[in-house]
Amino acid sequence: MTVSYSDLKRICVTYLDSLSPINRTRLLNAIYLADGEESEHRQKYLIRQCLNRVYWDIEEAVNMGFHRFADLDFKRKQEAFEYHDANHEQCDSSCPICKLEMIA
Ligand SMILES: [Zn+2]
Numbered sequence: 001m002t003v004s005y006s007d008l009k010r011i012c013v014t015y016l017d018s019l020s021p022i023n024r025t026r027l028l029n030a031i032y033l034a035d036g037e038e039s040e041h042r043q044k045y046l047i048r049q050c051l052n053r054v055y056w057d058i059e060e061a062v063n064m065g066f067h068r069f070a071d072l073d074f075k076r077k078q079e080a081f082e083y084h085d086a087n088h089e090q091c092d093s094s095c096p097i098c099k100l101e102m103i104a
Pocket residue numbers: 084088091092095096097098099
C-alpha cells in the first residue's frame with residue numbers, strides 16, 4: 001500500500017476529531033516535524049510512528065489491529081480523495097474534504 005505524504009497528511013486530519021487532546025497535539029506535532037524533513041520516506045515514517053500511538057484512541061483500529069486498520073483506512077480515504085479531486089468543481093463551502101485541506 002503506497003500513500004503519498006500529502007495524502008497521509010489529509011488522512012491524519014480525518015482522525016483529529018476522534019483523538020484525545022494529547023494525541024491530537026501529538027499528531028499535529030508529528031505533521032509539523034515531518035513537514036520540516038527533506039525525504040518523503042522519513043516524513044511518512046514519522047507520521048506512521050505517531051499513528052501507532054494515537055490509534056489507541058480509535059476503537060476500530062484497536063479492534064482490527066493497527067496494521068490492518070491502516071491498510072483499509074488509507075485505501076478507503078485515498079479513494080474518497082481521488083473522487084473528490086476529480087469532481088472538485090462541484091464543491092461548495094460545506095465540502096468536508098476541502099475543509100480538511102485548510103487544516104493540513
Ligand atoms: Zn471539496
